[in-house]
Amino acid sequence: MRAIDLLNGRLKLRHLVLVAAIADHGSVLRAAEHLHLAQPAVTRSLREVEHILGVELFTRGPRGMTPTLFGEAFVEHARAVLAELRRAGERITGLADGQVGTVTIGTLLAGSNVLLPRAIAALKRERPGITVIVQEATFDAQVPRLLDGEIDMVLGRLNPIDDQRGLRQIVLYGEPVRLVARAGHPARDRAGLTLADLLDYPWVLPLQQTALRSELERMFRDRGLPLPSDLVECTSVLTVRTLVRDTDMIAALPDLVARTDAEVAPLPLPLDPVRRQVGVTIPDRRPLTPSARLMLDHLRTQAAEITGS
Numbered sequence: 001m002r003a004i005d006l007l008n009g010r011l012k013l014r015h016l017v018l019v020a021a022i023a024d025h026g027s028v029l030r031a032a033e034h035l036h037l038a039q040p041a042v043t044r045s046l047r048e049v050e051h052i053l054g055v056e057l058f059t060r061g062p063r064g065m066t067p068t069l070f071g072e073a074f075v076e077h078a079r080a081v082l083a084e085l086r087r088a089g090e091r092i093t094g095l096a097d098g099q100v101g102t103v104t105i106g107t108l109l110a111g112s113n114v115l116l117p118r119a120i121a122a123l124k125r126e127r128p129g130i131t132v133i134v135q136e137a138t139f140d141a142q143v144p145r146l147l148d149g150e151i152d153m154v155l156g157r158l159n160p161i162d163d164q165r166g167l168r169q170i171v172l173y174g175e176p177v178r179l180v181a182r183a184g185h186p187a188r189d190r191a192g193l194t195l196a197d198l199l200d201y202p203w204v205l206p207l208q209q210t211a212l213r214s215e216l217e218r219m220f221r222d223r224g225l226p227l228p229s230d231l232v233e234c235t236s237v238l239t240v241r242t243l244v245r246d247t248d249m250i251a252a253l254p255d256l257v258a259r260t261d262a263e264v265a266p267l268p269l270p271l272d273p274v275r276r277q278v279g280v281t282i283p284d285r286r287p288l289t290p291s292a293r294l295m296l297d298h299l300r301t302q303a304a305e306i307t308g309s
Contacts, residue, residue, distance in 0.1 A: 015049040016078040026064035100129035101291035106142035108156020152292035172303035178266035203228040
């Protein structure tokens, strides 16, 4: 007998259930009662599977049906197959209910410091079986992966998507941008501080392909100023905050980021033209998975709590 014979469609799932039931209950009659089938139907099905396999699976004795050597081997595999099918059913149910699963979030600078950790914590309290994967990159780098389904959503400052078909954006809250420096930065001692004064210090700016970088560059141009010559380009919140805290570097950070580090504080120089809408970008034509829908719900809830709306 070749193993391929078991994959030609003749062997049915009911055969596995029936053989396991006979082994469990020790007789055709009790197996039939357990399966709510007529005894002749069970006997006929047992003959079918023995014919397919070409061996005898059970022998009759004074104590009922006893598996043969072949029967013991087949019952072991039948039980394993049935157990895997039960687990598959449980997993599918869990996925459909959002009890288990994976949600992958592409994150930008805004939202990654306060909103996202709070939303993840709330989600994990409610559904500990869901795995959350967070991947940081620029918006342009995230879009192809979002469209391909490698990530479920992008959280951060909403970038223009006029030329990006198949995307939809959901606004969560509005947030100003602040120029920040370490608490003891020498620029804080300057009277009547201006943007031009800050060109004397090193800066950390977002990468060129980000919307915030474009707005900051426009701000310098509108004031007739060049970009800082002493410059680091970075979008990692941790790296930016560490550089600002440990050096004289100046950075433009979302207000929530700026207000969550006691050693970093906004400079007395407002950036009124530079505001941002923080939200999620999701595929327009592909529905969110149950896990991703739950993540989005928690992002909305936490955003409302943060803004008091």
